[in-house]
Amino acid sequence: MSWRDFFAMGGYGFYVWTSYLLAAVVLALNVILPLRARKTVRARLRAYYRFNRQSR
């Protein structure tokens, strides 16, 4: 089987590869979003504690 056949997927290439691409996007997104949220949560809490310390 050639690579051309592999990507053609017996004529279903569009449907198969769009499905796998969507899965890759969803799986990547659910790693990236919480990792980014981790940064923003930590930054927000740092600012919050700094503010509390200074206003004490």
Added chain:
Amino acid sequence: MARAEPIPSGPEPVTLELHRYVSPKTFYPLAGRLIPWFGGLTALLLAVGLYYALFIAPPDYQQGESVRIMFIHVPAAWMSMFVYVVMAGAGAVGLVWNAKLAEVLARSCAPIGAWFTVLALATGSLWGKPMWGTWWAWDARITSELILLFLYLGVMALQSAIDDPKRAARAAAILALVGVVNIPIIHFSVEWWNTLHQPASVTRIGRPSIHISLLIPLLLMAVAFMLYFVTVVLLRMRNEILERERHSAWVTELIQSADAEPAPPAAGNRPRGVAG
């Protein structure tokens, strides 16, 4: 001798002995240690699963190469239901035992489950078009899966609409528990109604079912998705714990010790109106 010791404040009310061991404080570092392991296992299973799904599995005798969509679609659909049950179960534990970590788990499950549902619906549509000639049908399986998405969105809306985390968790848990009725409807929809969607081919017994050459990649992908879920739910739970426990001494210390390392900000950067 005569000096009166300050009366120790009583321990926090512990309604269940388990509560002590699954406190956010002990869970947070534990989750941090587990994440790399689950992440690594996910990557491994995903690599093997994709190799089987794309290279080893033969084309189906009826559906041809389009059957490879199944290796994404079915695990995503399974996870959409599994995550919902976990979310509702955690919500129930939060309601009954007032367990903070269960509330954190329920809240962390919702967006992940919603994403799995979106993936199941989208890949189902991409599979339906070449096989049935339509992107969408209001058939029982598809409609009940769409309702599942709306349930997830409703739970998330309740969680974010109510400021008090306790009350938000309670309201969301009640909606999630009511919505559990939809799970058996999704599962049995292909048997109860004469649907366009094909019947189950893995869980049925004594009837022609899926061939082993397609079952192996399917199960590999299902395990990979399960490990992936554990990884990302732990990531989200850690964020939720930091946010919810920000008044506790250990989170204050954790963040401030990390804060102490970089150089302190210049005086001009201080919040206005706050005397040093």
